[in-house]
Amino acid sequence: MNSEIGGQIIGFGFSRKGDRTFQAFDPVKRELIPDEFTDATPDELDAAVTRAAEAYKTYGYLPGKKRAMFLYAIADAVDALGDQLTSIAGRETGLPAARLTGERGRTVNQLRLFARLLEEGSWVNARIDRADPGKQLPDLRQMQVPLGPVGVFGASNFPLAFSVAGGDTASALAAGCPVVFKAHPAHPHTSFLVGNAIREAARSSDMPDGVFSLLHGKANEVGMGLVNHPLITAIGFTGSFNGGKALFDAANRREKPIPVFAEMGSVNPVFLLPGALKERSEAIAAGLVSSVTMGTGQFCTNPGLFVTVNRPEADLFASALKEQLRNVQGGAMLTEGIHSNYVRSIRRLTGEFGLAELSGNDAEKDGLACAQFLETDVKTVLANPSIAEEVFGPGSIHVRAGNPAELLELAERLEGQLTVTIHGTEDDLKQHRELLAVLREKAGRLIFNGFPTGVAVSHAMVHGGPFPATTFPSGTSVGTLAIYRFTRPVCYQDFPQSSLPDELKDENPLGIRRLENGEFTK
């Protein structure tokens, strides 16, 4: 490893001034990886943000097509890292090569999706109300503009797709915001490789120095310093509730508060309605077990709770589930901390709350995390709401409702979620219209006859939801709508054509769709 890798990327340059170092951990071999990484110093952090603010003066005003070229260049550069990237990411996370190759593909596809959005250009939502002198109305022209330099925090569980060149970075850069990225200390080498690819893409596509920087920070001070830097205008975060909430609170305590878009995970409840269980108990059991255990359960959208109504078909399903559980395997988790949290949380559920475990396994075996399927009833959950809090890992709780009213009450008492899933027949849905309405209030995405793991990157995806799933209910961190977290509308009143952005000029030189006097032009 060359010496630059252990330090910060500050714009086009490198810096390693600090004396606090850390090492990543190989969760499969269960040993520290020798390479040392150095936390950013306050000076390095300030240099990165100051350079981002300087870069913003250029980058925030570039034509969308130029920013698109930058995103394409990043995608190509990340792609070009090839097996080196997936092998280092695999060592730092324990995730299998096939998964990481898929995640790399997802990451570059996401960058290219935003690049196409910029090339097309209509995303700025241009609105033009022409002057009406008779009514003394001025000429008003509105479009979305970037917020300014953005701080982004990488997640541990997607070392590529929700990390350095992930959705937050892609959408912030697409919006026109320079990014100062706080690398997750669980995969620092992976982070450096991707950060360096962005750095090289920035140079090769003539972006301003400072459009992207990457800081290491095992200590909380680095992240808090980023949130508190006066030139940072917004924060993107994916991770734990405690982490996200701490950043949100700090950002609100600033002299000038800034928005924090924190995606903090979710229990992702699954409602199994009678008709569906009657028709396909085994398929649902198989799908559920696969969704819970996939990737050792380390997804924000992992289904942590599933509900049935006590009827003969629910018992059928319970038997099918037990059958499926005979084959579940243990797996290495991303970090030692995540592993021990998982085991502790499960033991609290079985110990303190007396939940039964269905698979007969322990939560941990040979240092691996094992799938745990617990069982309880609605009354117990309602009396102990903390049972319905997220347990990050391959665990899930079967909650039995005595009757449909209990099912509905549980739904009403749910906190905000990224996803809620219903398995049912069309007839089930008709008979549970009220449930569907309750669930719309609880989540960013409602899934029918599927499983929540798997978050497609597209225009219609919502990866967000009411608090505590996120700190901002109106955003999404996946899909093209994510760009609007990092923009705000600006209105130009009575400006001459020569000083208007191209998006707002009369002749519409970019050929974008606009709302003109209330009518869409394209």
Add this chain to the structure above:
Amino acid sequence: MNSEIGGQIIGFGFSRKGDRTFQAFDPVKRELIPDEFTDATPDELDAAVTRAAEAYKTYGYLPGKKRAMFLYAIADAVDALGDQLTSIAGRETGLPAARLTGERGRTVNQLRLFARLLEEGSWVNARIDRADPGKQLPDLRQMQVPLGPVGVFGASNFPLAFSVAGGDTASALAAGCPVVFKAHPAHPHTSFLVGNAIREAARSSDMPDGVFSLLHGKANEVGMGLVNHPLITAIGFTGSFNGGKALFDAANRREKPIPVFAEMGSVNPVFLLPGALKERSEAIAAGLVSSVTMGTGQFCTNPGLFVTVNRPEADLFASALKEQLRNVQGGAMLTEGIHSNYVRSIRRLTGEFGLAELSGNDAEKDGLACAQFLETDVKTVLANPSIAEEVFGPGSIHVRAGNPAELLELAERLEGQLTVTIHGTEDDLKQHRELLAVLREKAGRLIFNGFPTGVAVSHAMVHGGPFPATTFPSGTSVGTLAIYRFTRPVCYQDFPQSSLPDELKDENPLGIRRLENGEFTK
């Protein structure tokens, strides 16, 4: 006055249980108005919010066309209040009848604009990505849905357009959110009349009981109780920085934080560039004085600061300004508190900071507030940034820049603003491109050769801006974009046609514009 007027409107009913009363003040006669109003009790507040949450279960799912009928009915009912409304509002605010008649027109036009938006229906931004089984991609359908019950606070300075049936209420009701309105204690009778008009409109258009409630509250506890009620999902506010910031902080401290959309005013700086001053010093001076003194300066967009570069044309302008100031009149302010704040703030500027006053008037005469035009230079403002904080009232500060670099430095040091104005020639703009870029970062609306007072209600208007102008840089409280403060995206995955909202069904029964597989269908 009938006895109901002094109490709360809770859904379709009335309630007056409290024992804390207050009276409004006639700022022209300078005397209390006899009618007594009673603060809402905690029980009344809870009843209003609980009923709003119950109403939401219906209202949040109504077709847009039905909500449109409700908004039209409100507009008609407010219109029908006629001279009774403007005369009572005039007594409570001291604002002249012509202004209030205009403001009533603006208020009902705003309601009708949102009604038309709902009738057309495309505002929900429907996005459909059809399933692609080959790529294992599900069917994803996204639209904007309401947040839930919203608390709205009325402003003192627009007793109609930013009060009970104003922009926040109109956009929240349009979005599908029931509103619990905290009336401003400076115009409680006006508030009741409008609130009762909404109540009657809700009944006549078959809206659910609880879709709108109105609470009186002179004590802070009522407003704080609203922000802290667990069933409230968002807050709209127009008023002072201290008021808005207190609500913002309280909302963020909740166990479940909620967004606060507070519009807290602004200094609205005006940059007078040399070419413009050379061409039309007198017209600019006349326009500026009129904009500063109109309505006794009680607009969020009142220009509180104007900047020139020391050159011969700036002296020409200064002379023209002095000439204009000979005719300025004093006026009654909305409340005694606003009046005394204005006088105190001006005296602090002339006393503590030694700013010269150009008109030769005192800030107050015969109990009226008089226009004050102060003068200072950039160095003094940069050394004492509090000089550039908003003084609510008919005051403005002429800041002289020694050279263009000082002008630019002042611009860079500005805090977030609702508006920034430039007077210039096209040539001025070309020579000040950097200034224009700096100013885009500072405000929600940039005005060329006009004045910031006057906020058109349209699609392209932005009445918002970076903190401290607002607590949410990406919103606007005027114009159709305001609706999105009260919505969030929801995605339906693989749902059968029969259970999808009409907006997302294949056959597009509402005929709305949608983004389908990345292409707009209309």
